[in-house]
Amino acid sequence: MATPSTNALGGPYDLIIVGGGIIGLSIAWQTARRSGLKIAVLEKGAGVGEGSTGASSAVCRFRYSLDEVVTLAKDGIAAYQNWREFTGLADPNAQYQREGVLWLPGTDEHWAETQHRRMQSLGVATEVLDATELRERFPAVNPCGLAPDFDSGEGHRCIDGARSFLEVDGGYMDPVSAAQDLVTACRGAGVDVCFNVTVSDVRCQGGRVAGLVLASGELLDAPLVINAAGPWCRDLYRAAGLDLRWDIRPVRIQVLHRDRPAVLPGHIPVTVDMASGIYFRTQNRGQQLIVSSVREEDEREHVEAPDDFNRVPDTEFELYKMHALHHRLPDLPYQGKVTGYCGLYTVNHDDVHPVLGPTEVEGFWVANGFSGHGFKLAPAIGSMLAQAITGTRCEFDTSVPLSFLSVDREPIALDSKSVLA
Numbered sequence: 001m002a003t004p005s006t007n008a009l010g011g012p013y014d015l016i017i018v019g020g021g022i023i024g025l026s027i028a029w030q031t032a033r034r035s036g037l038k039i040a041v042l043e044k045g046a047g048v049g050e051g052s053t054g055a056s057s058a059v060c061r062f063r064y065s066l067d068e069v070v071t072l073a074k075d076g077i078a079a080y081q082n083w084r085e086f087t088g089l090a091d092p093n094a095q096y097q098r099e100g101v102l103w104l105p106g107t108d109e110h111w112a113e114t115q116h117r118r119m120q121s122l123g124v125a126t127e128v129l130d131a132t133e134l135r136e137r138f139p140a141v142n143p144c145g146l147a148p149d150f151d152s153g154e155g156h157r158c159i160d161g162a163r164s165f166l167e168v169d170g171g172y173m174d175p176v177s178a179a180q181d182l183v184t185a186c187r188g189a190g191v192d193v194c195f196n197v198t199v200s201d202v203r204c205q206g207g208r209v210a211g212l213v214l215a216s217g218e219l220l221d222a223p224l225v226i227n228a229a230g231p232w233c234r235d236l237y238r239a240a241g242l243d244l245r246w247d248i249r250p251v252r253i254q255v256l257h258r259d260r261p262a263v264l265p266g267h268i269p270v271t272v273d274m275a276s277g278i279y280f281r282t283q284n285r286g287q288q289l290i291v292s293s294v295r296e297e298d299e300r301e302h303v304e305a306p307d308d309f310n311r312v313p314d315t316e317f318e319l320y321k322m323h324a325l326h327h328r329l330p331d332l333p334y335q336g337k338v339t340g341y342c343g344l345y346t347v348n349h350d351d352v353h354p355v356l357g358p359t360e361v362e363g364f365w366v367a368n369g370f371s372g373h374g375f376k377l378a379p380a381i382g383s384m385l386a387q388a389i390t391g392t393r394c395e396f397d398t399s400v401p402l403s404f405l406s407v408d409r410e411p412i413a414l415d416s417k418s419v420l421a
Helices: 022-032 067-081 083-085 112-121 131-137 175-188 229-241 314-326 375-392
Strands: 015-018 039-042 101-104 126-129 163-168 192-194 199-205 208-214 219-221 225-227 247-259 270-271 278-283 290-293 339-348 355-358 362-368
Touching: 015 208, 022 039, 022 362, 022 375, 039 175, 067 083, 067 375, 083 175, 101 126, 101 290, 112 126, 112 163, 126 278, 163 290, 199 229, 199 314, 208 225, 225 229, 229 278, 229 339, 229 362, 247 314, 278 314, 355 375, 362 375
Parallel strands: 015 039, 015 225, 039 192, 101 270, 225 362
Antiparallel strands: 101 163, 126 163, 199 208, 208 219, 247 290, 247 339, 270 278, 278 290, 355 362
């Protein structure tokens, strides 16, 4: 997809957002669509989706540990489901793929029913499927409740697992196409979205933000700067003289993909295999499969230099995850090339939830630490910040207050700090 060519900066600005991924663009669009503020988005990459957004699997699921995050997911996914109306574009590039999200809880007999009742109470369409119903709906998916043997690699006699849990309206969306659409929408609303722009310093006067210094030496004036720089966010903390107490660091994540052979029957939903510790989904109109991990231990490889990390999946990771995929999709032949890529999550190790809004440096706000949840939540996150900036509500807004994820909140208590939290 061609990178937009417009790169003019014409400050002073009311708001500058550093980071042109799905989060920064969502904040810009949600603010622009309800205000006349002069806004700029500065992206260090040469094109759309060069950071975490481009490496996202962009799974849109509703189930989270906290009701407030379920609401944020509902509101974010509602924007994706109504993308044309949300962006105002007559012919957007991105289209929501309503594939369903299937959760396989292994041998936990109560999990699916408990989650079903909870999601129903929150207005999320869900179903509970026994093994027979699962086979009928998704014949390629093995309902076995056991994890594969990762030590020997030997097979086992499968036994039907506990009932599974299906999010009817879950799915995914192409993340780069969605970001490209937001660039187009933002520019149509007068936002300056600029690529190949690196911020070298944050200018402060009288104890508050006055603007930015670019690597080119150019000075930009703005009373409000939002750090949506993802894996590079810590550079901006230092530039602003901010000692943020949250442990937010970039982490390398690995994603595998291979062609889907014709022998795999029927529809394959987005699937979360809790026993095996993987998730997978189709892409390219069902012609490919992508698979990655939901295990906390696979989200611990910190990257000190976000511009310089290993972008090729590890051999051991490939062996383990493909072994799990073959167990879950037993008709998948062992022939076929497996490839993959690596990207970066910006993980908040304190509670795997983002931190948003004003900091102790007046005029310096943050939207960081999404821990793998950023894409599905992005329109709602943009809404939270836009409401706080403008004091105005409009269609596709979320009701969750900014205080829920504020910088000065206490860490959220969780049983697990994996991407499924």
